[in-house]
Amino acid sequence: MSKPMWIAVGVAISLVGAISVYALFTGKSAGAGPHGGDIVPIDKGAGYAELVANRESGEVMVYTWDKDLKTSRPVESNPLTIGRSEDRVDLEPHPMRGDPPGYSSRFYGQAEWMRGGGRHRGWLSLGTDGRREFDWSRGWDAGSAHGSMWEEMGDHRRMGPGMPVGEGRGGGHRGAR
Numbered sequence: 001m002s003k004p005m006w007i008a009v010g011v012a013i014s015l016v017g018a019i020s021v022y023a024l025f026t027g028k029s030a031g032a033g034p035h036g037g038d039i040v041p042i043d044k045g046a047g048y049a050e051l052v053a054n055r056e057s058g059e060v061m062v063y064t065w066d067k068d069l070k071t072s073r074p075v076e077s078n079p080l081t082i083g084r085s086e087d088r089v090d091l092e093p094h095p096m097r098g099d100p101p102g103y104s105s106r107f108y109g110q111a112e113w114m115r116g117g118g119r120h121r122g123w124l125s126l127g128t129d130g131r132r133e134f135d136w137s138r139g140w141d142a143g144s145a146h147g148s149m150w151e152e153m154g155d156h157r158r159m160g161p162g163m164p165v166g167e168g169r170g171g172g173h174r175g176a177r
Helices: 003-026 139-145 147-151
Strands: 038-042 047-054 059-066 080-084 087-093 106-110 121-125 131-135
Touching (some): 038 131, 059 080
Antiparallel strands (some): 047 059, 059 106, 080 087, 080 121, 087 106
16 A cells, blocks of 8 residues: 555544544534434443434433443433423433343433424433533434334323323324324
8 A cells, every 4th residue: 555545544544533532522423323313422431322303292212322332221210301402301211121120221201392303402411421412413313213112102102282191193103194
């Protein structure tokens, strides 16, 4: 390989490293999670939260992953909070099969201000990890593509303004129009 080629390879590797460090410390998504959602570093960079949202119903799902984004990383079963500006919603733990008692790798919630999508900046707060700012870029489309994940929430879902939990068939259900 020629000297200019080695320099180009070195510059490319340095650029990838710089983008990765930037994403870790700013909370900006560098890629998509396993469900296609936005990823946000958690636990001081030891893992990631993946955010997926349903613009039709205002539902939000967060999955927690190890750094490899393949293995779930259960965290304490306390609500985590997402928000934008002054709007916020607590996401309740909904443990997955295999999560140890008192821990969860999935969190779910719903908020009227989430309906319609269109949010471009947000923050996530998980216990003592502090607030992590992030860009909403993939989570809206990923939420539309995974209708079955919303159905799994069953009786926890609110489908419309004023509807009691579990009633109605809203935007997250297949076949609903």
